[in-house]
Structure formats: C-alpha cells, structure tokens
Amino acid sequence: MDGTLLDSERLWDVAMRELSEHLGGPMSEETREATLGASSANALAVLFDSLGPEQKPAAVADAKVWLFARVGELFGGGLDWRPGARDALATVRGLGLRTALVTNTERVLTEPALDTIGRDFFDASVCGDEVPSGKPDPDPYLRGAELLGVDPRDCLAVEDSPTGTAAAAAAGCRVLVVPSEAAVPAGPGRVFRDGLVGLSEADIAAVWRDGAPAA
Structure with a gap:
C-alpha cells in the first residue's frame, strides 16, 4: 500500500523524522532506510x-501512540496515488484475478487509506497487526494467499521496498518490484520495473514468466 499504490511512504517518513526529534535527536539516513516498509514494531525498535x-515497554507504547496520531493527521490531509497504480489495479481486476492488499500498516490506518484506494479492488486485506510477524517475515503474504484460497507460489506480489520484497519472496511469491524510496536488491523470482504506468496484460504475463524460479 504505502509506496506501492499510494504516495504515503513520504508521510510515514515525515512522522518518523518528527518522532525521532521528539525522542531526542535527528534520524539518520541509515535509520530511515531501515524503517522503510517495516512494521511499526520493527520501525520503532530500529529508531530506539x-x-x-x-x-521500556511504556516508552515504546507512548511512541507508537504519538506516531499513529501524527500519521493519522498526515493521512487526513489527503493521499495521492503512485503514478499508474490505479490503472494497474483496474487492469488486474479486469482480467478477473483475485487480489489482496497486504500491508505492514495497522488496520486503524489502513481503513481510511482504503477509502482512497477503493475497497472494490480487493477480495481481502491483511494488516501488520493481524499476523504473528510483519514484513520482512512472510506471515502477511501467507495470510493473504490463505484468504484468497490459493498457494502463495501461485501469487504475484507487487512491492516497492526491500522489506516487502523480502516478505513476498520468503512466502514463495513471484515479485514485481517497483522501487520508490529505497533500492531493492535483485534476487530469485524478482522482476524489476521502473513504475506501474502503462502496465498491461502482456506485461503482467511477462512478469509472471520472467519471475519463475529456476528449475
């Protein structure tokens, strides 16, 4: 969702930088990159x-409340689509493919974002607070495949971050990587594209073919 469909990763970036200052110091670029696409628990652990x-549990809990309140304010100012993302979703749905939104963002913040994206684009959604471990662990994608009633090896994930890509790959999905805020390393089952603009049925078929694991 964040950074793949919506240009909301930058809003998390703003909130994380402000939280870092709130906790006592500026956030380094290394820390920023380590938190991109991470679950709130992992991101806060990296920041602390x-x-x-x-x-201390109480301090982390207070930081999470602060962070979510600030992100909620920023989301309330409006969420912009990533270039080509809405048309890409329409193309996928037009092919009759079942889809799931799989995000590390927790449900309380995902719900208002879904109002921007459109709930009819998805058959299911999985949030970071609904699985044992968030990305980069495979749990979110395994749960998404389960809700769709398919094997994760029969799924194509679309991801923008190293964290999300690692989660999808660990689950056994093929991955279309469209980097946004951070570079994503190459790896088995990963196909890279500069963006989602103009994504066609033929492009999707090519990604599926080229992302097949080696025999």
Missing part, C-alpha cells in the same frame, strides 16, 4: 536503537 534510549 539508533537514539539509544532504553526500550
């Missing part, structure tokens, strides 16, 4: 480690 304050 970078700043040095002890990760």
Whole structure:
C-alpha cells in the first residue's frame, strides 16, 4: 500500500523524522532506510536503537501512540496515488484475478487509506497487526494467499521496498518490484520495473514468466 499504490511512504517518513526529534535527536539516513516498509514494531525498535534510549515497554507504547496520531493527521490531509497504480489495479481486476492488499500498516490506518484506494479492488486485506510477524517475515503474504484460497507460489506480489520484497519472496511469491524510496536488491523470482504506468496484460504475463524460479 504505502509506496506501492499510494504516495504515503513520504508521510510515514515525515512522522518518523518528527518522532525521532521528539525522542531526542535527528534520524539518520541509515535509520530511515531501515524503517522503510517495516512494521511499526520493527520501525520503532530500529529508531530506539539508533537514539539509544532504553526500550521500556511504556516508552515504546507512548511512541507508537504519538506516531499513529501524527500519521493519522498526515493521512487526513489527503493521499495521492503512485503514478499508474490505479490503472494497474483496474487492469488486474479486469482480467478477473483475485487480489489482496497486504500491508505492514495497522488496520486503524489502513481503513481510511482504503477509502482512497477503493475497497472494490480487493477480495481481502491483511494488516501488520493481524499476523504473528510483519514484513520482512512472510506471515502477511501467507495470510493473504490463505484468504484468497490459493498457494502463495501461485501469487504475484507487487512491492516497492526491500522489506516487502523480502516478505513476498520468503512466502514463495513471484515479485514485481517497483522501487520508490529505497533500492531493492535483485534476487530469485524478482522482476524489476521502473513504475506501474502503462502496465498491461502482456506485461503482467511477462512478469509472471520472467519471475519463475529456476528449475
């Protein structure tokens, strides 16, 4: 969702930088990249480690409340589509393919974002607080495949971050990688594209073919 369909990763970036200052210091570029696409728990752990304050449960809980309130404010200012993302979703749905939204964002913030995206684009959705472990663990994609009633090896994931790509690949999905805020390393089953603009049925078929794991 964030960074793949919606240009909302930059809003998380704003909120994380402000939270870092709130906790006592600026966020380094290394820390920023490590938090991109991460679950809130992982992102907060990385941030606390970078700043040095002890990760007492109460302090982490307070930081999460602060972060979610700020992200909610930023989401309320409006969410923009990533270039070509809406048309790409329409193309996929026009082919009669079942789809699931798989995001590390928690349900409380995913729901208003779905109002922008359009719920009719998806047969199911999985949020970071609905699985044992968020991305980069495979749990979100395994749950998404389960809800669709398919084997994850028969799924094509679309991802923009190293974290999300690792999760999809670990689940056994083929992955169309469209990087947004951070470079994504190459790997088995990964096909790269500069963007979603103009994504066609033929393009999807080619990604599926080229992303097949080696025999």
